[in-house]
Amino acid sequence: MSKIFVFLSQLYKKNIMKKFYSLFFVLITVMLLKAQGNINFDDDTKWIKDPAASSLGTSYGSHGYSDTNFTATGARVIRNTTSAQDGFPGAFGTYSFRLEGTANSSLTMTVGTGGIGTFSFKVRRWDGTPATNFAVEYTADGTTWNNVITINASLTTNSDWKTVSGSIQSTNNNVSVRIKSLGTTERIMVDDFSWTLPSSDPALSVSTSNINFGEVIIPNTSSPSTVTISASNLSVAPTYTITGTDAAMFSATGTLTTSGGSLDVTFAPTSIGAKSATLTITSGSANATVALTGVGVSADNPFSLDETSPVSALVENFETGVVGSTVMPNNWKTASEGAIDKKWSIKTFNSNKYAEMTAFNGTGTYNTWLISPAINLDQINKTSVKFDWNSGYANGAELKVYVLKLNSGVMVKNLVTTINDNVNTAGYGAAYSTETLDLSAYSGVGFLAFEYVGDSAIPATTTYQLDNINITSFLGVKDVIKSKNVFLKNTIVNDALSFETKGNATVKLYNSNGQLVKSFNINPNNKTINVSSLQKGVYIVSSELNGETVSQKIVKQ
Known part of the structure; x- marks a missing residue:
């Protein structure tokens, strides 16, 4: 790096690349501002113990760390070693927080002026306990905790550290990030926090990525669905458009500013069938989209009733x-x-x-x-x-x-x-x-x-x-319709159904819920059907020959 500075200085003295030299230092300054902080808890003089604890390492409580606003509930300070003395801080290893496996175990980090952009930390399982699930949450207002990500640690060994990262992008002061155990007995260790200031790039986000209006009767209009738009670092207010083959059937109304806003979106189909379009919100290089779908149905059949494949029970x-x-x-x-x-x-x-x-x-x-x-x-x-x-x-x-x-x-x-x-x-x-x-x-x-x-x-x-x-089906033993053409020879069945017939027929076999489970053809030369694969239970055998319906209940043993 020193050679680069010498080289650039020589260029600057020769009146070459002055503009580049200035831009370079601006870039370095921005990068330094972006790197807000990191901490690894290794300075044992900065630990703030729980007042109820007899020492730093022998009690779960509300510990803290004086470099920044760290508090922990249901946690203790721990050394990163796999020896039997893990629970006792000393000269044999670095330090971490260990969260006890209870619903209230958590570690909270509050970042001061400037907000927070991205964050990362490391986690590993504690000796003798299985992998655990935990959530990373944040609050920008001091009261409302939002779930950022739920993580299955999937840690197989005690030394298997896993890096967890996320993005909040909040300019609020005093943003708090909380790591919270979701288990009841598992324990985890956390360490090596780092975080950045929020991005200054223009950004747009929406409260939902898709809206399904379901079935809407033509020519009605659906009730509005609201899309909330969040924005940051915008120089101009966002605009919105709806595009796609069916775009004319969807509409949006609302006012957006550089801080965001909301849009009420509706669906008014003009033809039958599935419809789709895309709502796009744009400001400069920032954009966000919402997929819009719905189904137009006829006023004659507003519930899209389908008579095919009716059940008999x-x-x-x-x-x-x-x-x-x-x-x-x-x-x-x-x-x-x-x-x-x-x-x-x-x-x-x-x-x-x-x-x-x-x-x-x-x-x-x-x-x-x-x-x-x-x-x-x-x-x-x-x-x-x-x-x-x-x-x-x-x-x-x-x-x-x-x-x-x-x-x-x-x-x-x-x-x-x-x-x-x-x-x-x-x-x-x-x-x-x-x-x-x-x-x-x-x-x-x-x-x-x-x-x-x-x-x-x-x-x-x-x-x-x-x-x-x-x-229930009316088809039972007492409901057998006598026929000159087709009838069953056996109603208690093990492996085969036997028929006596004077012609060809298609036979259908239904279960007790009226669902078709088997269909087959019989004729004078083929009057036995193998049903050994059927589960035990009651079935209905039904056939139609020359316009006459023949049905009978059988019991498969």
């Missing part, structure tokens, strides 16, 4: 659903006609999952639907369709039950019953109630649908819960 207890998700399992779907910020979702209580909807803490009127897969209404037991329901804090919201049908592509709503609980006004019912429906008036293919009707403004915000929706 179903049992839905929502146990395969994801708690908190509005995506329903097993081809059930949710849809909304009113406010769309709340939908039916999967909840759990006492290890039991169920579907729930409420207008409580909502934004308006709700007509929110939970809709079954397509059902062959001619193959179900129409007089014993059952479901369990419960309610909580009842105050006027209704749960309506429908059979939905498509008539030449147009959806028709057929109201079956309405539940308007006025009993559970002070809490939830102690047990579910079972409702039995009679669907004898309906035939063909249809959908069992539950509509939540509520309003957060009135209020009518009763919470309704659904579980154990049970539609």
